[in-house]
Amino acid sequence: MPASQLDYAVHVAEGIPTTTTDVPPDLHKRMWSPTSATLITGEQDAVLVDPLFTQSQAEALRDWVSASGKNLTVVYITHGHPDHWLGLGIILEAFPSARAFALPSVIAQMRAHATAEVLAGQWQSRFTEPLAATAATAVIANPVPSGGLRLEGDELVPVELGHTDSDDTTCLHVPSIGVVVAGDAAYNNVHLYLGDSGSEGRRSWLRALYTIEQLQPRAVVAGHKDPSASDRPEVIAETRGYIRDFEAGVAATSTTLDLYRYMKERYPQRINPGALWGSARAAKTSPSATRRPPSQTSGTPSRPSRPRC
Numbered sequence: 001m002p003a004s005q006l007d008y009a010v011h012v013a014e015g016i017p018t019t020t021t022d023v024p025p026d027l028h029k030r031m032w033s034p035t036s037a038t039l040i041t042g043e044q045d046a047v048l049v050d051p052l053f054t055q056s057q058a059e060a061l062r063d064w065v066s067a068s069g070k071n072l073t074v075v076y077i078t079h080g081h082p083d084h085w086l087g088l089g090i091i092l093e094a095f096p097s098a099r100a101f102a103l104p105s106v107i108a109q110m111r112a113h114a115t116a117e118v119l120a121g122q123w124q125s126r127f128t129e130p131l132a133a134t135a136a137t138a139v140i141a142n143p144v145p146s147g148g149l150r151l152e153g154d155e156l157v158p159v160e161l162g163h164t165d166s167d168d169t170t171c172l173h174v175p176s177i178g179v180v181v182a183g184d185a186a187y188n189n190v191h192l193y194l195g196d197s198g199s200e201g202r203r204s205w206l207r208a209l210y211t212i213e214q215l216q217p218r219a220v221v222a223g224h225k226d227p228s229a230s231d232r233p234e235v236i237a238e239t240r241g242y243i244r245d246f247e248a249g250v251a252a253t254s255t256t257l258d259l260y261r262y263m264k265e266r267y268p269q270r271i272n273p274g275a276l277w278g279s280a281r282a283a284k285t286s287p288s289a290t291r292r293p294p295s296q297t298s299g300t301p302s303r304p305s306r307p308r309c
């Protein structure tokens with residue numbers, strides 16, 4: 001069998017400021033974590049995974065995909081949080097022959113986050129810069145066709161992961177080159193968003209990491225990553241270690257600030273500590289974050305919770 005012609009490249013959109021006023025004592029503002037989009041390339045065609053969030057992010061991504069010279073055939077969406085897919089309309093406008101796909105559970109989450117109430121009230125309201133779409137213009141993906149996804153003959157396999165940093169998440173596995181585009185199941189040198197993950201959610205996230213590990217990837221692209229970090233498979237073990245440390249920290253501390261300091265001491269190099277503040281705040285003050293069981297990977301999603309970044 002000839003070696004696969006596929007390759008991949010990653011574009012990282014820098015972190016952007018939020019309007020959140022709840023900040024830890026050592027920060028003056030909260031940032032949204034840097035977010036990745038991945039282009040899986042063949043000789044001529046390409047598949048884009050997760051088309052980003054704000055208008056300027058989506059436009060920069062569009063230009064980056066254009067510069068690759070590849071013919072974009074498919075856009076795949078890993079999960080329903082709009083920071084990973086709201087730019088879809090801008091991408092499809094530039095590449096009209098491409099089609100967007102996601103698993104049905106992800107499509108349900110996309111729809112739940114794309115209502116006027118949720119998109120304007122819970123997402124746009126957190127940012128000063130315009131998002132890539134409104135409820136009226138947001139483009140929703142189609143269900144992955146029964147024959148699956150392919151790029152120049154190689155299989156691309158969507159893998160259901162259940163709850164990770166949000167409900168009903170997936171990754172995209174490219175077996176021929178050993179790449180997993182992990183969405184938000186993996187974070188690469190960025191503080192994790194654990195605001196929607198109580199103890200049940202954290203257990204589910206650990207199971208998802210095990211599922212990815214079983215694929216024995218040679219590269220793992222994290223949905224939120226330090227732009228200077230490489231896509232090492234070790235990010236799976238590192239994400240697991242962080243979740244376990246957070247779990248221990250929840251038990252060992254009594255206040256938001258204690259938990260924040262507990263984790264910062266252990267992870268001084270991780271970027272975007274504001275995300276950690278959101279996780280610590282949720283773990284110490286929100287009953288829903290500690291008791292709410294995550295919804296499963298099918299059926300109607302529960303009302304989206306307010307993102308804390």
Ligand SMILES: [Zn+2]
Binds near residue numbers: 081083084184
């Ligand atoms: Zn995300």
